[in-house]
Amino acid sequence: DAGVIQSPRHEVTEMGQEVTLRCKPISGHDYLFWYRQTMMRGLELLIYFNNNVPIDDSGMPEDRFSAKMPNASFSTLKIQPSEPRDSAVYFCASSRGGGISNQPQHFGDGTRLSIL
Amino acid sequence: DAKTTQPPSMDCAEGRAANLPCNHSTISGNEYVYWYRQIHSQGPQYIIHGLKNNETNEMASLIITEDRKSSTLILPHATLRDTAVYYCIVRVGGGAQKLVFGQGTRLTINP
Numbered sequence: 322d323a324g325v326i327q328s329p330r331h332e333v334t335e336m337g338q339e340v341t342l343r344c345k346p347i348s349g350h351d352y353l354f355w356y357r358q359t360m361m362r363g364l365e366l367l368i369y370f371n372n373n374v375p376i377d378d379s380g381m382p383e384d385r386f387s388a389k390m391p392n393a394s395f396s397t398l399k400i401q402p403s404e405p406r407d408s409a410v411y412f413c414a415s416s417r418g419g420g421i422s423n424q425p426q427h428f429g430d431g432t433r434l435s436i437l
Numbered sequence: 438d439a440k441t442t443q444p445p446s447m448d449c450a451e452g453r454a455a456n457l458p459c460n461h462s463t464i465s466g467n468e469y470v471y472w473y474r475q476i477h478s479q480g481p482q483y484i485i486h487g488l489k490n491n492e493t494n495e496m497a498s499l500i501i502t503e504d505r506k507s508s509t510l511i512l513p514h515a516t517l518r519d520t521a522v523y524y525c526i527v528r529v530g531g532g533a534q535k536l537v538f539g540q541g542t543r544l545t546i547n548p
Contacts, residue, residue: 325480354536364481364524364538377535412480425471426536428480 323347325429327413333435339401342432345394346415354414354426355388355398364412370396371418403436410434441525446543455512457542459525462506468529470501471536472510474521481524481538484510515546 326345334340346353354369368378373390381388385404390396400407410433414426442460449455461470471486485492485499487508492499498511512519524541 363540366535366537369535414480425483425486426481427483430480431478 327429337402342398344396344413350415352416356412357409359409405436443542455515457510468527471526473524476521520546
């Protein structure tokens with residue numbers, strides 16, 4: 322069973338450029354999450370989707386960040402324009418809806434983003 | 438979601454049981470205790486979760502006190518590959534799906 326797949330694994334780009342991170346969740350999972358991890362702030366939830374619909378985007382830092390989920394097997398996180406402070410590791414995770422006993426989230430290996 | 442408190446770091450000898458504590462004194466009756474770990478440069482990995490009964494799986498055991506104000510994750514025979522940051526998280530079941538990660542415990546397994 323393939324896990325959560327993220328691409329690219331590493332991205333280095335210059336300030337002001339558009340950055341697109343991609344995620345393929347585990348098949349059959351109806352929740353998808355985007356997290357960001359930095360040394361200063363640790364792991365933070367940016368946004369999550371249920372059945373391709375954004376449910377909570379309160380963690381998205383500002384309008385430069387946007388996320389979409391056009392179908393159940395694909396999501397993107399876009400940063401435009403990018404800034405050096407956006408440098409971080411971005412993780413995507415997915416889970417099944419679990420009713421009372423929530424199902425665990427399964428994480429991808431992340432995209433390490435460096436904005437020069 | 439309730440806040441958790443974990444020691445910042447712990448050491449354990451290879452082959453011994455690693456016992457990682459977590460305090461969640463403000464936990465509500467419908468909040469579950471989850472444990473994840475993050476090995477260097479990888480995504481967080483789910484370990485185990487529970488509500489009030491002790492739980493065991495192939496990775497670990499979770500012991501929750503009767504008052505549910507604290508819990509202990511037990512890795513019965515720690516190996517070098519268990520060196521990681523371990524996160525204890527409490528979250529409402531059936532509700533919002535957010536996981537709020539704290540600073541966790543950096544566990545080092547020594548040969």
